[in-house]
Amino acid sequence: MPETETAKPLPVVPFLKIPEGGEPYLEGYKCGHCGEIFLGQRLVCAACGTRGQMQAVKLADKGKLYNFTVVHRNFPGVPVPFISAIVDLDGGGTVKGNLVDMVPSPEAIKFDMPVNVVFRDAGRKDKDGNSYLAYFFTPAT
């Protein structure tokens, strides 16, 4: 059998970048006119409508928890409970993801708590057996 374990993981979403020989990061696009930052590539700014001014930017790997919910019911095969979190990244950009490495209890989770963005194996493979790299949030202590 061919050995496939050394195959590079794929990014779980297009705005997760895995540079050759570098650390993964989340990519945003910033409007040169109004300064709004979006996840992923786009041609026109949704905030101000300016064309041709969107520039790729590397988003921060730290941020603050804006919003969360603890999810107890999900589709079959999805481990519950988990924390669905919305994080405002330092320097701009808002991302939704799972907040991990802490108790999924509303009492334990604080609005505006500082978090780190970490990159780990998604724990799910596609039908061809490919591995994926995903991003998660962890409490910053």
Add this chain to the structure above:
Amino acid sequence: MTEVYVVGVDMIKFGRFPDRTVPSLGAEAALMALDDAGLTLKDMQALYCGNLGEAGAMVGQRVLREIGQTGIPVVNVANACATGATAFREGFAAIKAGMYDVVLCVGVEQMGKGLLGGGGGGAGIPIEGLLGSGTMPSVFAHVGMEHTRKYGTTFEQFAKVSVKNHHHSTLNPKAMYQIETPLQEVMGAEMISYPNTKLMCSVNVDGSAAAVLVSESAAKRLGLMSRAVRVRASAMTSDPYTPRNLVMPDFNAVTRLAAKDAYEQAGLGPEDVNLVELHDCFATAEIVHYENLGLCADGEGGRLIDTGETALGGRVPVNVSGGLLSKGHPLGATGIANIYEVTTHLRGEAGKRQVEGAKIGLTHVVGMGSACAIHVLEKVN
């Protein structure tokens, strides 16, 4: 431009009808609305049909195959949970424009059980539960938690919405459920996405509703003014850009924009509204929409549910039908079912749940993606 009137409106009792078809459900409501108006399909000059689940499958034409193929134009509409209201608004707009003076609007949906949303995303693997949650209970949990973040709104306050709307539905024979759900039962039900428990999620049901709209001259010509209800405003918006909107859908801005337009069109304010049917797809949503619709000041939504001002008998009863939480939420039918509820009160025909003396009513739906539709209805006689 002519005034536009609702002269016939009805809905089937919402429920689960797996042996029926979408067109047969739509046809049933269509015939009920025609009967309510005392008109026939031959009087209709166009059909506006809202449905989401079979949006690609000519539902309006299939409804006509059930009740009469008169050859009238049919417009099929899909606009998420604003689908029914959008069909209604298209009929309204056509009469306003003078294209027709008698039209039929139908909203219909047949649904399975279980979670909605949470699809899409990643390159090759599902991202639900991996990159947060996009299920509807989670999306609207985030909506509620944003209110909690800003104003300290509690789990208990959100739960009280469900207690109220389930209570209201005990007075509505067309609601899916007629069951009281005390606070402890709501809060103790299975947690779906905090703070929304199972009893704080709207019910996926099958349903249909229909309305006959006419111009002023047609209402007079047909002798239908005695039970007519005037459509005083029809507002629709898409989501304006707000920070985080693309990651966490912002149902507040889209509603506020529509509310502003609706009140301006109607030439009145929220203080003039006697009853409201708003989009309580989850208990958390109702509280934020109190503020979005101007029923109270920002930050006062939790207090409004605590004081009972939005319960039947209160200052501005909200969702006396039982709301989506207990009447049920057949996506494409909901917008017209709201019109049915408010019209019934303005006609003074709502029986045990009648809002006494109601002269002005407001309906609101919001579809994720997003679309908001608000109608203001006025008693004529």
